[in-house]
Amino acid sequence: MPDWKNCSALVLDDSALQREFAVALLHEMGFENVRQATDGLDAICILEALPPGGVDFILSDLDMPGMDGVEFLQKVAKNQWAQHVVVMSARDSRILDAVENMAAEDEGLSLLCALPKPLSRDRLERALRQAEWGNAGASAEREVDQDTLDEIRQAIDAGNFVPYYQPKVDIATGLVRGVEALARWEHPERGLIFPDRFIPALTLEQSVLMRQFTLQMMKVVMADLSAWLSRGVSLSVALNMPAEALLDMTLADKLFQMTQAAGVPARMVILEVTETMVMRNLSVSIGSLARMRLKGFGLSMDDYGVGYSSMQQLSRCPFTELKIDRSFVDGAVNHPSRRVILESAIQMGQRLGLATVAEGVETEADWNLLKELGCEMGQGYFTGRPMPASEVMGWIKSRRGKMAEPA
Incomplete structure (x- = not known):
């Protein structure tokens, strides 16, 4: 099993229930350094205060008030704030497919997976494990x-x-x-x-x-x-x-x-x-x-x-x-x-x-x-x-x- 103890993560979701559930899953998997953000602007403030490179993983919702998840991911890619990203959303699966296709064309964004809500530990862990293989491209x-x-x-x-x-x-x-x-x-x-x-x-x-x-x-x-x-x-x-x-x-x-x-x-x-x-x-x-x-x-x-x-x-x-x-x-x-x-x-x-x-x-x-x-x-x-x-x-x-x- 991967050792996530020394990995850092940021969970972005405007729903307190969904956000805390995702954080709990990460803690179960062994993550110790997990930050939370309620919206895109809150997340950007956290990331700007971190050293270059930001965090290892970002888990981001798509449908949020103000700055939506797609706009937030574009800023993450531009500023190289994360090594890897996982998207989570309860919206139409075709929107998730579109986000994955967008990320595939952006060399600055390593999107591991777009997961439907509700999250499960098995799906999340399989998505994060892909980061072990590195990014050959x-x-x-x-x-x-x-x-x-x-x-x-x-x-x-x-x-x-x-x-x-x-x-x-x-x-x-x-x-x-x-x-x-x-x-x-x-x-x-x-x-x-x-x-x-x-x-x-x-x-x-x-x-x-x-x-x-x-x-x-x-x-x-x-x-x-x-x-x-x-x-x-x-x-x-x-x-x-x-x-x-x-x-x-x-x-x-x-x-x-x-x-x-x-x-x-x-x-x-x-x-x-x-x-x-x-x-x-x-x-x-x-x-x-x-x-x-x-x-x-x-x-x-x-x-x-x-x-x-x-x-x-x-x-x-x-x-x-x-x-x-x-x-x-x-x-x-x-x-x-x-x-x-x-x-x-x-x-x-x-x-x-x-x-x-x-x-x-x-x-x-x-x-x-x-x-x-x-x-x-x-x-x-x-x-x-x-x-x-x-x-x-x-x-x-x-x-x-x-x-x-x-x-």
Whole structure:
């Protein structure tokens, strides 16, 4: 569990009952430094008196007299008064969606979630936990020094980047259909480092280093797949493909040679790409994807629904799987507009003959909704957290799950 003891928070709500309830939840979670404000002007007075950086978290209502929550959030973003923000409101869920979309376009505002009232500890804690992952988008804007790149090169050579595997579970049957390989850096001094701390540096560097990283990860994944196969366990493994790798027209050959050397069928490897990756160089990217399909690899369109031309890319590229972005899964139970988009994405995948996978399945309610809508697979903390290869078999046995052959 996260340690919130040293974190600071400001709760803004004109309703004394709702405000005190939110404060009580934070205290239950371990927060000791919690301030309260009754309106936007009161909150600004508190924040202006604090040192630069303000507070770690702001919990703000939207519908308040005088300065409304949206205007207040814009001032928070402009003055950098909070590391992270959570919005809470009893208003129409479409207003909450609009606020989340507004925040997504504002680099100065880290909105973790827009929660419907009444708050619950479970929802609030899940929202605040997202702050542990950091903000990869913001990190990418910072300049990466040469020492960092040199350290990453050394880590690649030493094999310090390893995959952690998160299960993909069949929603209808509960069978484990496969896993996704998520990169982790086992740093000899700083311990386990999550990808938001090193992927931005690799992305900015945009050269041979990213391709070396991709191939090194693929090599480790092939070794793990081979070991599982030798024990009679058949799991598909999905890996994220960076845009830089797609520009290498020899990539399909390199990956296929690695599968052959490891004795792993190419069909057991699913390569995940996003729309923005394909758009970097449309002709070359589509050519690389076509060659990968010819070699037998599966192709997944990751973060479906986030881009502006997702459906167009679906028609252009030979995808075998549609991975629905977590932003349409989380809260879809309570947000009618998200549910409509989620249902449409699932139906789109079904009509195109694609496997459908929902990311960010955090609760039983998420799981039940996806089952009702006919989604094929779910992935998220509700089904299983990312784990090292050494724990995968034990996790499967502890669940008494069965293996399903990949499609």
